[in-house]
Amino acid sequence: MSDYRYDNQTVKGFIVSSIFWGVVGIVIGLWISVQMWMPSLNIPPFFTFGRLRVVHTNGLAFGLGIGAIFGIFYYIVMRLTKRPLLFPKLARFHLYLFNTAIVLAALSLLAGMNQSLEYAELEWPLDIGVVILWVIFAVNIFGTIIKRKEEQMYISLWYVIATVIAVAVLYIVNNLSIPAGLTKSYHLFAGVNSANVQWWYGHNAVGFIFTTPILAMFYYFLPKSTGLPIFSHRLSIIAFWSLVFAYLWTGAHHLVYTPLPDWIQTLAIAFTIFLIAPSWGSVVNGYYTVGSDWSKMQTNYLTKFFILGITFYGLQTVQGPTQGLRVVSQLIHYTDWVPGHVHMGTMGWVTLTAVASIYYIIPKIYNTEIYSERIANIHFWLVLIGQLIFSITMWITGIMQGALWKATTSDGSLKYTFMEIVAKNYPYWKMRTLGGVIFTVGMLFFIYNIYMTMRKGKLELAGAKA
Amino acid sequence: MAGDLYNKPILFAIVAAAVVLIGTAVTMFIPMLTAEMHPKLSNLKPYTALQLAGKDIYQREGCNNCHTQTVRPLKTEVMRYGEYSKAGEFAYDRPFLWGSKRTGPDLARIGGKYPDKWHEIHFDNPQSMFAESNMPAYGWLKNNTLDPASIERHMKANDFPYTSDDMAQLKDKTELDALIAYVQVIGTAVKKAPATAAQPAIKETHIPNPLAGDPVAIKQGAAMYKQHCVACHGDNGQGGIGPSLVDKMFLYVAGDMPDDDYFEIINNGTQPGMIEDGRTAKGGMPSYSNTLDKNKIWALVAYIRSLQAKK
Numbered sequence: 001m002s003d004y005r006y007d008n009q010t011v012k013g014f015i016v017s018s019i020f021w022g023v024v025g026i027v028i029g030l031w032i033s034v035q036m037w038m039p040s041l042n043i044p045p046f047f048t049f050g051r052l053r054v055v056h057t058n059g060l061a062f063g064l065g066i067g068a069i070f071g072i073f074y075y076i077v078m079r080l081t082k083r084p085l086l087f088p089k090l091a092r093f094h095l096y097l098f099n100t101a102i103v104l105a106a107l108s109l110l111a112g113m114n115q116s117l118e119y120a121e122l123e124w125p126l127d128i129g130v131v132i133l134w135v136i137f138a139v140n141i142f143g144t145i146i147k148r149k150e151e152q153m154y155i156s157l158w159y160v161i162a163t164v165i166a167v168a169v170l171y172i173v174n175n176l177s178i179p180a181g182l183t184k185s186y187h188l189f190a191g192v193n194s195a196n197v198q199w200w201y202g203h204n205a206v207g208f209i210f211t212t213p214i215l216a217m218f219y220y221f222l223p224k225s226t227g228l229p230i231f232s233h234r235l236s237i238i239a240f241w242s243l244v245f246a247y248l249w250t251g252a253h254h255l256v257y258t259p260l261p262d263w264i265q266t267l268a269i270a271f272t273i274f275l276i277a278p279s280w281g282s283v284v285n286g287y288y289t290v291g292s293d294w295s296k297m298q299t300n301y302l303t304k305f306f307i308l309g310i311t312f313y314g315l316q317t318v319q320g321p322t323q324g325l326r327v328v329s330q331l332i333h334y335t336d337w338v339p340g341h342v343h344m345g346t347m348g349w350v351t352l353t354a355v356a357s358i359y360y361i362i363p364k365i366y367n368t369e370i371y372s373e374r375i376a377n378i379h380f381w382l383v384l385i386g387q388l389i390f391s392i393t394m395w396i397t398g399i400m401q402g403a404l405w406k407a408t409t410s411d412g413s414l415k416y417t418f419m420e421i422v423a424k425n426y427p428y429w430k431m432r433t434l435g436g437v438i439f440t441v442g443m444l445f446f447i448y449n450i451y452m453t454m455r456k457g458k459l460e461l462a463g464a465k466a
Numbered sequence: 467m468a469g470d471l472y473n474k475p476i477l478f479a480i481v482a483a484a485v486v487l488i489g490t491a492v493t494m495f496i497p498m499l500t501a502e503m504h505p506k507l508s509n510l511k512p513y514t515a516l517q518l519a520g521k522d523i524y525q526r527e528g529c530n531n532c533h534t535q536t537v538r539p540l541k542t543e544v545m546r547y548g549e550y551s552k553a554g555e556f557a558y559d560r561p562f563l564w565g566s567k568r569t570g571p572d573l574a575r576i577g578g579k580y581p582d583k584w585h586e587i588h589f590d591n592p593q594s595m596f597a598e599s600n601m602p603a604y605g606w607l608k609n610n611t612l613d614p615a616s617i618e619r620h621m622k623a624n625d626f627p628y629t630s631d632d633m634a635q636l637k638d639k640t641e642l643d644a645l646i647a648y649v650q651v652i653g654t655a656v657k658k659a660p661a662t663a664a665q666p667a668i669k670e671t672h673i674p675n676p677l678a679g680d681p682v683a684i685k686q687g688a689a690m691y692k693q694h695c696v697a698c699h700g701d702n703g704q705g706g707i708g709p710s711l712v713d714k715m716f717l718y719v720a721g722d723m724p725d726d727d728y729f730e731i732i733n734n735g736t737q738p739g740m741i742e743d744g745r746t747a748k749g750g751m752p753s754y755s756n757t758l759d760k761n762k763i764w765a766l767v768a769y770i771r772s773l774q775a776k777k
Contacts, residue, residue, distance in 0.1 A: 035600070036569070039593070042602035049602055050528025112526035117561055145475045153472050161475065162482045169486065178560070180623030181616060184522065191556030193503040195564060200494040244482060248489030257538035258564060259553035261502055264493055271489070334534055334568040401568075406542045413759040414545055417693065418571040423598040 003084045007074065008365045010088070012454075013095045014071025015358055019447060021063025021102055026443060028056045030436050037429040046110045054121045055109045060346065061119060061209060062130075063102045068354045069163070069213045070098060070137060075361055076156050076220050077141055081148030087140050094136045101129050113183045117198050119205045120174050124185045127175040134171070138164045155236045159216035162244050166208040174201035192260055200251035207247040210350050211313075215282055217357045218310060222289060225302040225360050231288035239281025246275045253324035256333060272324040279317030286310040301373045305356035305380060312348030316341070331406070336425070337398025340391045347387035347439060355379075355446055362450055366457020371449050379445040386439025390432055397428035507554035510655040512626040513648075515636055519617045520648025523607065523641050524563070532569035532601075535562075535652065545756035548575030549656050560624065570601055577654040578737065579752050583707045584698060585646045595697040607642040658737070668744040675725035677764045678771065687769025690762060694754065703773040708751060711770050712777045717745035728767045732758070 035041045035049045042048040074091060078084055085091050105122055113123045122130065141164055145157060174197055177185035189197045223230055230236060252260055252268035286306065290296055296303040319341055322328050332338065363370050370376060404424065407415040471478055497503050513521060524530070537543055539550040551574050556562050580588075588595050590605035614636045621628050677683035698708035709715065716723040727743045735753030739746060754763065 035602070037600060039600045039602055044602065044604070044606045048527065050531050053531045054528060112528075114525055114528060115561065116525040116528075116530055116563060118566060142475065142479070148475075151473055153475060153478065157475075158472070158478070158482075161479050162486070165479060165483050166486050169483075169490070178623045180620045184616070184620065186620075186623050187561035189498070190504075190558065190560045191562055192505065192553045193498055194556075194559065194561040196494055196497065196503065198561060200490065241485065245485045245488065248486055249493050250489075252493060254566065255564075257540065258536050259551050259556070261497070261553075264497060267493060330538065330540055333538075334566065334572075336567075338567065405546070406540075408542060408545075409759055411759045413762075414542060414756050417757055418546070419596045419598060419693075422569075422600065426598075 004078060006088050007078060007085045007091065010085075010091045010095055011071045011075045011361065012365055013092075014067055014074070014098070015361065015450075017095065017099050017102075018064050018067030018071060019358075019450070021059055021067055022443070023447070024106070025056055025059030025064055026436075026440050028052055028059060030433065030440060032056055033429070033433045033436050037426050037433070045112070051110055051112055051114075054114060055106055057119060058105055058109060058121060059102075061205070062105065065209055065350065065354075067098060067102070068358070069209070070094065072217055072354070072357050072361065073137075073141065073160055073163075073213065076216060077144050077160060080150060080154045080157055080220070081144050082150045083144065083148060085140055086143035086147055090136060091140055094133065094140070097129075097133055097136070101126065101133060104129070108183070111183075115175070115177065115185065115187065117174060117187065118202050120171070120198070120201060122175075123183055124175065124177055124179050125182060127171070131168075131172060134164075134168055138168065154220070155230065155233075155240070156216040156220040158240050159212045159219070162240075163208050163212045163216065166204065166212070166244070166248075170201045170204050170208065174198060195255055195258065196252065196260055196264065199254040200248070203251040203254060204247055206345070210345060211247075212244070214309075214313075214350050214353050217353050218282070218286065218306060221302075221353075221357045221360050222286060222306045225306070225356070226290060226293075226296045226300055228289050228292055228296065231285050231291070235281050235285050239278045239285065242281070243275070243278035246271050246278060250275060250324070253329075256324065256326055256329040269324045269326070272321045276317055276321050280314060283310050283314035283317075301370075301376050301380075302356045302359055305352045305359070308380075308384065309349050309352035309356065312344055312352065316345045316349055319344070331402040332398050333402075335398035335401040335405075336394045336428070337402070340394025340398060343387065343394070344391045347383065347390065351383065352380075355383075358450065362453050363457070366454060366461070368453065368457040368460055371452035371456055375445050375449045379442050379449065382442025382445065383439050384442075386435045386437070386442055389435030389438065391435075393428050393431040393435060397425055400424065400428075504557070505552075505554035506557035507552060507655045510555060510557055512558050512624070513651070515614075515617050515621055515626075515628050515632045516612075516639060516644050516647045517651050518620055518624065518626065518648075519612050519636065519639075519641075520644035520646065521563075522617075522620060523645045524648055527604065529573075530563045530565040532565075532567060534565035534568050534572045535574045536564040537572055537574045543572075547572045548653070548658065551653075552656060555653065555655050558624070558626070573649070573652055575653045575656075575658075577650050577652040578658075578750055581707060581749050582646050582650065585649060586642065587697070587707065589642060589645070604642070604645070607645060608640045610641040612636045612639050612641060612644060667741055669727075672724040673726040673729075675729070675764050675767050675771075677761070677768045678725065680765075680768060683761075683765035683768045684772050686762070687765040687767070687772075690758065690766050691769050694757070695766070698751070702776070703770060708749065712774050717742060717747055719745045725764075725767050725771075728770060729763050732763050732766060 032049055032052050074085060105126055108123060108126060109121060114121045115123060141160060176188040178188060179185045187194050219230060249271035250268045252264045253272045256265055290303060290307055297307065323332060323341065359370060359376060401421060404416050404421045409415050471481065536551040537547045544550055591603055592599040592601040614633045617636060618633055698706055699711050700706045703711035714720060714722060723743060731742060733755045736747035736749065736751045738748055738750060
């Protein structure tokens with residue numbers, strides 16, 4: 001066990017860092033949600049909606065998301081290869097470099113250095129930094145897997161490998177740009193082509209940051225925490241390969257009804273519908289795994305996090321493909337429906353699964369039990385309620401916006417001006433903030449619980465030594 | 467055999483990479499090599515130095531987080547914003563700025579829709595024009611001057627043509643000037659279709675306002691005036707960004723015009739050089755043909771007449 005101590009500290013470092021960036025990202029999220037209905041909260045030049053929104057998305061995708069993925073992947077890989085990391089010092093350096101990069105990323109985005117590519121906003125010098133970070137990560141992950149002491153690679157490792165490869169390809173290609181000074185660049189691709197490259201990236205960033213890594217966690221921690229084996233190995237094989245194959249075809253469903261050639265849009269829509277199958281492969285696998293003993297929902301406090309998490313994944317992967325259809329897209333695209341959709345995935349599926357993984361890891365590292373299952377349960381219900389209020393409110397607003405944008409009077413002229421429709425959103429935008437506040441309070445319970453668990457672990461260790 | 471794949475991480479990684487690259491090649495990489503992905507309208511011009519500076523500010527301030535720049539080929543969308551977006555309009559945009567959320571309206575056809583002065587006032591205080599707007603104020607941009615050296619670097623990176631005169635002119639401009647210059651050129655490579663057929667230079671017959679003097683219509687017109695007109699023509703029609711409606715001028719020529727000329731101006735809007743019943747427009751006014759139906763426009767004319775009568 002002592003072989004793992006140094007690496008466990010690195011894992012803990014990533015988890016604590018990701019929680020810290022998560023708090024920053026969530027607080028900014030609350031702030032911009034209030035800016036939507038109270039424009040006086042815009043404080044130029046650094047704290048206007050246009051700049052803060054990218055700090056929110058990048059802070060949570062890269063700070064919370066990638067930070068948690070780094071830490072949890074190191075943990076999973078060590079367990080599944082039955083050995084410590086191949087390069088422990090490199091992993092520690094990786095942690096410091098990661099936090100440095102996130103600080104610089106946040107500051108540069110607040111300063112308005114922005115490539116205007118969604119989820120690839122960072123300017124080129126930071127992009128190089130991100131690539132270096134990723135290579136360091138990949139070297140350690142692959143090195144440790146190659147030198148493993150367990151012959152067979154478990155399902156989670158497939159998703160780990162796919163994540164490492166796909167994110168590298170996506171990130172490098174979409175960030176190719178023509179530098180014009182240290183803080184400004186222009187996309188190597190122009191116009192329609194630029195749009196096609198960006199959404200090939202943008203959609204697959206969701207695929208390989210918010211899907212495959214989270215599935216790696218799900219397939220590892222669900223059996224670990226419940227003691228139930230995965231229902232079907234064969235189903236996981238089929239689901240894995242069809243998922244990583246189909247995902248890359250679907251980016252253009254973000255560009256339905258734009259000037260992008262129709263055939264690319266149609267192909268993307270078709271593959272998007274197909275994607276329901278592999279997504280639900282994992283959903284079914286999750287349900288049937290716990291299905292062998294549903295009493296785990298009561299007896300093991302983490303089971304409900306995983307089951308609700310995979311349920312939101314299932315809902316997300318039906319709602320998403322539906323949105324790709326032209327008839328649905330023309331109503332809800334560009335409306336608040338879309339943030340409603342995104343936040344079901346991030347606040348539901350991703351966060352529930354990641355926090356459950358962290359609830360599992362932290363007591364293991366400290367060789368103790370969770371501080372309070374009761375607080376974990378309160379956390380669960382608050383984030384669930386907060387997220388549902390958020391998403392449902394935004395779906396309603398989105399349909400209303402889409403419908404009013406299209407509304408005409410009996411003589412065929414537009415029934416509402418744009419401004420009249422904006423004004424109708426305010427009650428819903430306020431409701432969204434309320435949902436966000438409830439979610440945030442839930443996350444504070446989580447942070448308290450993790451902090452107290454670590455404290456308890458340290459005290460117990462000190463007690464054992466004395 | 468296939469089971470071996472799960473014991474061989476390097477082979478597994480290679481197979482996974484290949485699987486990921488198939489869809490990438492078909493939908494992204496191969497199309498990039500065809501002319502289909504690089505269209506350019508014949509009258510599309512590279513950005514000038516001032517416009518590019520404005521576009522850089524548009525990106526820096528993250529305007530694309532709330533504004534799209536692509537009109538979908540849907541009936542009501544074309545009515546609201548104008549001609550649907552064409553693939554060839556964006557050849558100089560690195561990257562494209564179509565956006566993904568419309569918290570504010572689409573801007574694909576904003577160029578030339580309003581006069582510069584309108585944008586200046588609107589950027590400075592959006593709520594002064596639209597009380598319920600949630601747009602942040604950007605008046606502070608006028609306190610920032612431009613940096614010609616960095617703009618020159620940006621022009622070079624884009625390979626856009628410029629002269630030393632173009633650069634010299636930047637010195638007296640603010641960031642707000644640049645942003646407005648950019649906004650005014652967005653979507654202008656596509657010609658605007660007139661809302662109705664061109665009118666003969668001087669009309670021989672006129673249609674009277676069917677709602678003239680109708681008190682209900684005047685009341686309705688007052689509400690619409692407040693919503694659509696007050697920002698440019700003032701509370702009592704005294705003018706501001708746009709000309710006065712209560713003096714004895716119409717399109718800069720002395721002497722009033724009949725009701726149906728008012729109707730046509732509101733319906734079609736104006737563009738510099740457009741001729742209405744023998745008089746020439748100088749400024750730009752948006753068209754309200756898709757926002758206000760016939761009766762509403764006549765009601766508005768009735769209200770404007772009531773303002774003139776008060777004077």
